[in-house]
Amino acid sequence: MTARRVALVCALGLGAVAAAVALSCLLGPQPVGLGRALAGAEPDRSIVLGLRLPRALLAAVVGCALAAAGTALQALLRNPLAEPFVLGVSGGAALGGTLVLLAASLASRLLAPLGDALGSAPPVAAGAIAGAAAATLLVFALGRVGGRLLPEAALLVGVVFNAFAAAVITLLKVLVRPDDAARLLYWLMGAIGYESRGTLALGAACVAAAVGALALLSGRLNLLALGDDEAASLGVHVGRTRAAVLLAASAATGAAVALSGMVGFVGLIVPHAARRVLGPDHRLLVPATALFGAAFLVLADALARLAFLPLGTEPPVGALTAFLGGPLFLWLLRRAEGGRRG
Numbered sequence: 001m002t003a004r005r006v007a008l009v010c011a012l013g014l015g016a017v018a019a020a021v022a023l024s025c026l027l028g029p030q031p032v033g034l035g036r037a038l039a040g041a042e043p044d045r046s047i048v049l050g051l052r053l054p055r056a057l058l059a060a061v062v063g064c065a066l067a068a069a070g071t072a073l074q075a076l077l078r079n080p081l082a083e084p085f086v087l088g089v090s091g092g093a094a095l096g097g098t099l100v101l102l103a104a105s106l107a108s109r110l111l112a113p114l115g116d117a118l119g120s121a122p123p124v125a126a127g128a129i130a131g132a133a134a135a136t137l138l139v140f141a142l143g144r145v146g147g148r149l150l151p152e153a154a155l156l157v158g159v160v161f162n163a164f165a166a167a168v169i170t171l172l173k174v175l176v177r178p179d180d181a182a183r184l185l186y187w188l189m190g191a192i193g194y195e196s197r198g199t200l201a202l203g204a205a206c207v208a209a210a211v212g213a214l215a216l217l218s219g220r221l222n223l224l225a226l227g228d229d230e231a232a233s234l235g236v237h238v239g240r241t242r243a244a245v246l247l248a249a250s251a252a253t254g255a256a257v258a259l260s261g262m263v264g265f266v267g268l269i270v271p272h273a274a275r276r277v278l279g280p281d282h283r284l285l286v287p288a289t290a291l292f293g294a295a296f297l298v299l300a301d302a303l304a305r306l307a308f309l310p311l312g313t314e315p316p317v318g319a320l321t322a323f324l325g326g327p328l329f330l331w332l333l334r335r336a337e338g339g340r341r342g
Contacts, residue, residue, distance in 0.1 A: 002281070002284075006283060017291055020056070020302075021298055023298075032048055054194060055194055057204075062297055063270075064291065067296070070083040070289070071285050078151060086162075087158035088157070088158035093128040093257035094166075097127045097187065100118060101176055102172055125203065132253045133250035136246050187261035187262060188262060190261040190263040192316075203259045217245055219283055221245065264321055265322055266325075269328060297321075300320050
């Protein structure tokens with residue numbers, strides 16, 4: 001029965017992603033038709049296939065990564081408030097990518113080809129993934145009190161580290177080239193832009209591998225959500241499984257940050273909504289949040305693109321997700337506090 005439910009959820013999720021991408025391709029200041037674009041009619045073809053479709057696919061990749069990572073981190077911490085942005089994982093990814101860009105800027109002063117190579121997409125993505133992994137390990141290490149992981153302590157460490165990472169990135173902007181400084185500002189804002197096909201393909205492959213690993217580990221996530229002792233008694237190698245989940249979640253977050261910057265609260269909004277509909281089974285939640293997270297961010301980016309269209313400007317999608325996720329975070333925090341008092 002579970003396999004049939006997983007297949008049904010995946011089919012619905014893929015349908016939602018396809019519908020969101022199609023809607024995003026249609027929305028914009030210039031009216032277009034998908035039929036005319038696919039038939040090769042200009043300017044519809046250039047607008048849809050050259051601009052709107054790659055941007056929608058980029059939003060889908062980032063949303064998939066952040067939502068799946070949020071689901072995994074919530075299972076590990078046994079806390080619905082956990083998500084990559086709040087825990088500082090996104091901040092660590094941005095800081096790791098920033099350090100690679102700083103090295104590229106310094107190397108370009110000595111040897112221009114070396115600087116260009118370091119500043120390309122693969123090294124920056126590798127730095128972001130390494131930064132996300134280091135931030136995750138730091139949060140889980142400092143979140144331990146008396147040898148046990150306290151979700152409240154881990155969340156506090158993540159919030160403080162996020163502020164620290166943002167401050168360091170701001171200071172490092174004065175040391176890099178102007179174009180790299182603009183890239184750092186882009187990371188802090190969290191905006192979906194326009195990447196090359198090669199960069200998009202590389203990011204999508206990394207996210208697919210990371211989310212696929214989380215899906216394979218989803219059965220063990222169900223047991224880890226019960227507690228370390230219970231999971232160990234049921235035959236789960238707790239340390240090895242936690243390390244694998246942390247690595248996969250860090251890789252997904254690092255790739256997402258390398259592509260779009262620090263887009264917050266996607267890993268909070270989507271898993272919370274999916275959990276209310278599907279229940280706590282991570283065999284359903286991981287694929288569901290990955291797919292519906294992709295659809296959510298595609299639609300959020302389309303809304304951000306249209307929100308201030310009469311003014312001729314466009315807010316970053318990270319501002320919109322923060323606007324939606326901030327109140328939800330406070331509500332969940334309040335509800336958790338009320339539950340403990342009860």
